[in-house]
Amino acid sequence: MTRRHWFPKPYADAVARLRVPSGFLLVAAFVLLSDPVPRSLTVGLPIAVVGLLLRGWAAGHLAKNECLATGGPYAWMRNPLYLGTLLVAAGFALASRSSLLAAVLAAAFALVYLPVIELEEQHLRKLFPEYAGYAERVPMLWPRFQASASSLPFRWSLYWRNKEYQALAGFLAGVGLLAWKAWW
DSSP states (O other): OOOOOOSOHHHHHHHHHHHHHHHHHHHHHHHHHHHHHHHHHHHHHHHHHHHHHHHHHTTTTTOHHHHHHHSSSGTTTTTTHHHHHHHHHHHHHHHOOHHHHHHHHHHHHHIIIHHHHHHHHHHHHHHOHHHEEEEHHHHHSSSOOOOOOOOOOOOHHHHHHHTTTHHHHHHHHHHHHHHHHHHH
């Protein structure tokens, strides 16, 4: 079976290399465009927290390039880290009260993260022969809640090895900035 690719490989490779530098541009847009108020924080930040928790849960089940992650949130979706990132971005966009920032974040996800997901899935297909069957059963981003065949436990050692604490630090910095802008 031939897989259809959404993005040309040269484009996907280029955006994969630009993912981190583009993050700095997104932070600058966040700083400049956000205009939060206490009410917007109470709406947006809980959504961002759910995204952060999803990312952390996923990181504790991910032994990169060692074994195919199929436990925890990977039983319900193939890319819980990216869904978590999307939820954090959506929560911050709501908290910031900026439709322009929301559009910028949505464009970044579509133009940067979706091609990166495709590259990662190509890599996983080569690395793990069982990935093709897993991909047929488990949706890419939107979770399908079903009984999990794998009961591998969350491991803090994987959370730390995957450096998920960096997402927590970035989240706390974002919350701090929003709170500062909302009250001062």
